[in-house]
Amino acid sequence: MTKNINIRPATDADRDAIWEIFHEIVAAGDTYPIDPEMSREDAFAYWFQTGARAFVAEQDGPASATLRRGKQIVGIYTLHPNQSGGGAHVANAAFMVTKDARGKGIGRAMGEHCLKEARRLGFRAMQFNFVVSTNESAVKLWQELGMKIVGTLPGAFRHPEKGYIDAYVMYRSLL
Numbered sequence: 001m002t003k004n005i006n007i008r009p010a011t012d013a014d015r016d017a018i019w020e021i022f023h024e025i026v027a028a029g030d031t032y033p034i035d036p037e038m039s040r041e042d043a044f045a046y047w048f049q050t051g052a053r054a055f056v057a058e059q060d061g062p063a064s065a066t067l068r069r070g071k072q073i074v075g076i077y078t079l080h081p082n083q084s085g086g087g088a089h090v091a092n093a094a095f096m097v098t099k100d101a102r103g104k105g106i107g108r109a110m111g112e113h114c115l116k117e118a119r120r121l122g123f124r125a126m127q128f129n130f131v132v133s134t135n136e137s138a139v140k141l142w143q144e145l146g147m148k149i150v151g152t153l154p155g156a157f158r159h160p161e162k163g164y165i166d167a168y169v170m171y172r173s174l175l
């Protein structure tokens with residue numbers, strides 16, 4: 001477990017760091033069904049969509065664009081209603097940990113924080129709409145956090161190296 005992880009709501013001052021992490025992950029094209037060339041403007045429209053609560057995970061770290069007040073932003077997540085109207089009581093979230101900081105407990109800390117936050121906000125369930133089946137660390141982590149694969153979308157993701165592969169819908173109740 002990584003020490004000194006602080007998870008807090010994102011502010012406008014975090015936008016460069018959020019973009020840096022978002023762009024690194026989306027440009028790789030292997031985990032999110034998002035255009036790898038998505039612009040910064042469109043990225044923020046997605047990340048800060050209606051009803052979204054965005055958070056950053058920071059820890060002590062070396063200087064870079066993601067360094068602020070001696071803290072390095074190493075992970076980001078956004079939590080929002082999965083649908084509107086009659087579907088707004090189910091939450092959805094997206095998580096990103098910068099490559100160099102993976103495997104050290106930041107994703108787990110953000111996942112746990114997110115479920116707690118979703119419960120606090122009164123959401124009745126959490127749904128992930130599109131977990132790429134080859135994303136082993138994500139599938140395993142989400143299962144450990146109580147998310148179950150409730151559906152498989154055959155060939156729904158075109159992986160840059162593996163071709164057409166399945167994506168999972170994952171779900172858990174928060175009641």
Ligand SMILES: CC(C)(COP(=O)(O)OP(=O)(O)OC[C@H]1O[C@@H](n2cnc3c(N)ncnc32)[C@H](O)[C@@H]1OP(=O)(O)O)[C@@H](O)C(=O)NCCC(=O)NCCS
Nearest residue numbers: 031095096097102103104105106107108131137138140141
């Ligand atoms: C998925 C992601 C958020 C996980 O964050 P992370 O900080 O690396 O995860 P953690 O260090 O907290 O690891 C949590 C668990 O994931 C699993 N895990 C982590 N790395 C793994 C690996 N290389 N292989 C298999 N499982 C792994 C383990 O179960 C681990 O728990 P453990 O350390 O107790 O064994 C991160 O890898 C990431 O941002 N990936 C790119 C974007 C992405 O895929 N987002 C999720 C889309 S659904």
